[in-house]
Amino acid sequence: MKRLYRSRKDRMIAGVCGGVGEYLGIDPTLIRLVLLLLAIWGGGGVLAYLIAWIVIPEEPLEEEETGADRPWLEE
DSSP, rough: OOOOOOOOOSSSSHHHHHHHEEEEEOOHHHHHHHHHHHTTTTSHHHHHHHHHHHSSOOOOHHHHHHHOOOOOGGG
């Protein structure tokens, strides 16, 4: 199952646009442009970004994904 995370690799501020881009399979630059347009056109983009920054968890580190630091998780 695909999970939505803030990106650790493709980030400019908090990784929100990079994470959404990875999740949707599109270029994060397009997400950034849409949020910029929303920010200019009424301020909704800033509010949406701040809420996403708070709500979306950061992408786990690679060690956490493999369970290498927690051998009790291995089967």
